Amino acid sequence: MGQLPLGTEQGYAAPAVRQFSVFLDNRVGKLLELVQLFDDAPDVTLVAISVLDSSDHAVVRMIFDNADAARHLLRRNKFTFSELELLVLELDDEHTLTHACLFLLGAELNIRFAYPILPGHAHGPLQLLALAVDDNTFAGQILCRKGFRLMAEDELA
Numbered sequence: 001m002g003q004l005p006l007g008t009e010q011g012y013a014a015p016a017v018r019q020f021s022v023f024l025d026n027r028v029g030k031l032l033e034l035v036q037l038f039d040d041a042p043d044v045t046l047v048a049i050s051v052l053d054s055s056d057h058a059v060v061r062m063i064f065d066n067a068d069a070a071r072h073l074l075r076r077n078k079f080t081f082s083e084l085e086l087l088v089l090e091l092d093d094e095h096t097l098t099h100a101c102l103f104l105l106g107a108e109l110n111i112r113f114a115y116p117i118l119p120g121h122a123h124g125p126l127q128l129l130a131l132a133v134d135d136n137t138f139a140g141q142i143l144c145r146k147g148f149r150l151m152a153e154d155e156l157a
Contacts, residue, residue, distance in 0.1 A: 014140020015152035016085040018067035019048075019130065022060045023080045026053065034060060037073055044069035047156045048130050050115040063088075063117065063130055065157040087136055087143070088117060088151040091127040095148045100131070107142045110134045117156065128156075 024030040031051065038046045048063035063086070064070040074081050091097055097114075104111060110133065117128035128151060133139040140150055 012137060012141060014087055014136050014144070015150045015155075016136055017063055017088045017130065017151065017153045017156065018070075019084045019086045019132075020062045020064070020067075020070060020074060021082045021084065022062060022074065024058045024060060026055065026057050031058070031060065034079065037077055038064070038070070041069065041073055044073065045157070046118070048115060048117045050113075061113075061115065063156070065153065067153060084132065085136055087131045087133065087140060088156070089129055089131060089143060090149040090151060091129055095146075097129065099146070100129075100143060100148065103142050103146050104133065104139060107138065109139050109142070 022034060024034065035046065035049075038044055044064050044066040046062060047065055048061075050061040052059045052061070062070070067083075071083070089095075089100060091100075101111065112132040112134070114129055114131045117130060131139075144150060
């Protein structure tokens with residue numbers, strides 16, 4: 001029987017999910033062009049999106065169920081983007097966003113940004129939240145110790 005990693009183990013790494021921040025000119029139809037790219041892709045599904053808009057450009061934060069395939073499509077279609085590892089946590093009646101914030105504050109960890117994962121068939125009624133923090137490993141240890149479930153990319157499919 002396999003053992004779960006202890007929160008204090010040296011080699012612990014929280015399950016991380018890749019986020020792509022895609023930079024778009026603020027022109028009519030650019031967001032549609034971007035999301036349609038993934039509608040037509042058989043091996044990758046968009047599972048989360050957040051748009052930060054300014055007068056001349058937008059940054060579209062996106063999470064997929066297959067980061068390698070998403071990266072390939074973005075490069076092939078000449079989109080400018082960066083990547084960042086995030087935590088994705090499951091929220092429920094006992095493990096709320098308020099509790100997560102309190103536990104991370106208690107550990108003096110900053111939440112840089114957060115946004116919800118789109119509901120999908122595989123998740124059922126689960127509420128999933130993408131969370132960018134100062135230290136994924138430490139935050140993952142804290143949240144797991146407090147009973148939160150962290151999702152990996154392959155669980156988002």
